[in-house]
Amino acid sequence: SQTIHQWPATLVQPVGSPLSLECTVEGTSNPNLYWYRQAAGRGLQLLFYSVGIGQISSEVPQNLSASRPQDRQFILSSKKLLLSDSGFYLCAVGLGQLRYFGPGTRLTVL
Amino acid sequence: GESVGLHLPTLSVQEGDNSIINCAYSNSASDYFIWYKQESGKGPQFIIDIRSNMDKRQGQRVTVLLNKTVKHLSLQIAATQPGDSAVYFCADQTGANNLFFGTGTRLTVIP
Numbered sequence: 001s002q003t004i005h006q007w008p009a010t011l012v013q014p015v016g017s018p019l020s021l022e023c024t025v026e027g028t029s030n031p032n033l034y035w036y037r038q039a040a041g042r043g044l045q046l047l048f049y050s051v052g053i054g055q056i057s058s059e060v061p062q063n064l065s066a067s068r069p070q071d072r073q074f075i076l077s078s079k080k081l082l083l084s085d086s087g088f089y090l091c092a093v094g095l096g097q098l099r100y101f102g103p104g105t106r107l108t109v110l
Numbered sequence: 111g112e113s114v115g116l117h118l119p120t121l122s123v124q125e126g127d128n129s130i131i132n133c134a135y136s137n138s139a140s141d142y143f144i145w146y147k148q149e150s151g152k153g154p155q156f157i158i159d160i161r162s163n164m165d166k167r168q169g170q171r172v173t174v175l176l177n178k179t180v181k182h183l184s185l186q187i188a189a190t191q192p193g194d195s196a197v198y199f200c201a202d203q204t205g206a207n208n209l210f211f212g213t214g215t216r217l218t219v220i221p
Contacts, residue, residue: 004153041213042213043199043210043211043212043213043214044154044199044211046209090153090154092153097142097144097159097203097209098144098156098159099144099154099156099209100156101146101153101154101155102153103152103153104151104152104153106151
């Protein structure tokens with residue numbers, strides 16, 4: 001079975017600072033990978049998905065970007081964080097129609 | 111547009127009672143539904159799923175019911191335990207990458 005690692009687990013960043021969140025996956029090859037954001041008291045919003053190395057699809061226009069430099073590595077980045085970027089960021093692996101989620105990164109932008 | 115929502119944002123039940131969490135969806139073309147459980151500070155975990163060609167599916171202590179006529183989905187948890195306290199999400203899938211989540215219902219189990 002697959003294992004999903006995310007780091008850092010928590011992060012506090014000032015407005016305007018850069019961001020890099022990392023997700024790595026074990027136990028599966030060529031997975032579909034996803035970045036979701038969960039704002040407080042809200043559902044999960046799909047940000048990006050990737051079906052392979054270098055292939056990124058963006059679902060929501062914003063100041064975030066994603067990259068997939070390796071088969072089992074998915075990175076979420078920003079050049080300048082906004083207050084509205086605060087939230088719980090979840091990386092997920094797609095297996096068939098199911099999503100398996102990582103432990104998440106709690107980002108607070110001050 | 112497509113929406114998946116929940117009738118109640120919070121639900122409190124006594125330990126040992128059965129819990130019922132409801133969800134409504136709007137897209138009649140939806141053909142696959144999933145329930146997730148999310149404990150505080152953790153990622154969502156898969157509980158159970160159901161396809162639109164079924165109206166009921168049972169797992170261990172959980173049952174999902176699907177009523178396509180009224181576009182309603184429910185999750186039943188039997189003999190609710192303190193470990194069941196969490197936020198429960200339903201999700202509606204219409205394509206390989208189109209998984210829409212509701213806002214969630216927070217279940218609190220009272221000892």
